[in-house]
Amino acid sequence: MCEWQLSWKLKKDTLVSKDDWIAIVPRRYAEIYPSSPLLNSYEMTHVSAAALMEVRYFQAEADTMPEEIFAEHHVLLNLQETPHRVQNRRDGEMRDFTFHKNEIVVTPAGMRSGWRWFAKSDVIVVTLDPQRVEKFAQTELAMLLDPQQFADLPQFTDPDLCAAGVMLRDALENDDLTSGVMFEAMSRVLLVKLLERYGQKRPEDLALSASFTSDHYGRVLSFIRANLDRTITVDDLAREAGMSPSHFGRMFKETVGETPMQYVLAYRVEQAIDIMKDSARALGSIALDCGFADQAHFSRSFKQITGQTPRQFRAATTQ
Template sequence: MSTDRTTNIDFNPQNTRVPILFSPIISSAAKGWDNIGVGYYRLPASETPKISFSQHIIAIHVDKYPVKGERQLEGRIVEETYTNRKIAIYPAHQTQRMNWDKQIEFINLSLEPNLLINCTDECIDSNNIEILPQFAIEDPVVYSLGLALKREIESDNNDSFLYVESAATMLAVHLLRHYAVQKPIIKDFTGGISRSKLNLSINYINDNLDRNLSLIELAKLVEISPNHFLRLFKQSTGVTPYQYLINCRIERAKTLLKNQKLTLAQISQQLGFYDQSRFTNTFRKRMGITPKRYRDSL
């Protein structure tokens, strides 16, 4: 009998052998995101075999009604009741069994362990950092980030690498600060990024508004870890790199709209938006007016 065999579940988009039990309604598999996966699940009452995960898993419950469950983890049994907004954290490589008594609905976030390692101070032995499992807790930060990432996979937007990587880094740092056994040192910097590195970053962003820039790419440019770059950039500019990129695109759009020969589709393409609809929606949110009406008012 193989009833005691542990089934490893790998949510990496390159893996095609995820058990049918965990097939999502929608997922980020086709988005090409690094270090994080997002899926939306609606599963019937069930009981899993003995399983483990290759990634750190955060389950964000969006159930309409309470769902009672039980988890067997490292020799202990934990009873859980999940309601809307409750989350659970399943550390990578921990063996467990789970069951729940009725249909369960949740957003699943899978974070690669290396992402957490890259967010710690270089002098810390990452092998001694362990994420603690959590059972039906409330965490507004994780909940809001999860909803935002779900909206990204529901949209047709394929130009959100910088946004998604920033969210993934924030999640990793949050896990390390609040749910790690040996609290890692996460540097708090004051004063922001150096002027030379800030100028280099800003110039690079403005020179590449038509591209789907990534956080890793920008951090590598100035030789800073993605986590530190994200925090230092915001300290210096007051906004995240993604927000800064969008601001630059809108300012460039205002200039391009003065050229009546350029169509809105052409401007959208020059500014790296996935399509004209995405450009129009983003412009309206920032300016309170559509690009066409803005052009007509000039």
């Protein structure tokens, strides 16, 4: 588990022994759930390698799951028609409640959680990687998240989110190209809903007036999107943010975790990946549309970010 994923859960003066550290090595729901998932997005062959989430559909008789700490966020969507008793221990606090259809449980990464349910389960479990969530929130919603990313939500009614989850589940029933496209589209819909409703934004009231806020970030991202096919410099971005280039560069890296130019390059590659889904588009045309000087520049940059050339990546994702 990455240090940043645990830093907000462990006190600074806490010493973690080797045995304790082994106990918090991240696990997956699929590894400890008492039955195998009936449907599993990880096994789909027509889902892009850049899929935003993993989705598993479970049904299991009354049973338990031991307390574990996970490196990923988990969202549990209850589809069981009949209300049933559930116990959920979260960071040492026991909750004993009646679980109703269309209720959800959001468990942020790094939280210790264990379960016991007293009737047959009928649930969808959505697993989210924090790094992918952070990138999606930044590039798609211009949202800067705090380290926890999601609210600790032990029980909440959300029929709309559950309906989106059912559409994801249905897309898993047929492993074909059409279902893969539907799964990816609904993944984006569900993640947007999650972030807009339960995402934890970085608190702006703690920032100084000269700090890099969500408003600064939004203006910079809008400029990058509008000028993707052109040369973009640090001076251009600093001007949009209303800062000096040196101050902007420092604040951007401190907030986003990358230098402005690293971010622009990664954004160009991400947009290229999206366009490459259209197999009719030539790589040279995509390169120019995404602001690369030529196809050779595109290929070098793409491999730097993904580890593959554009041709290799396209071949691997269209098999």
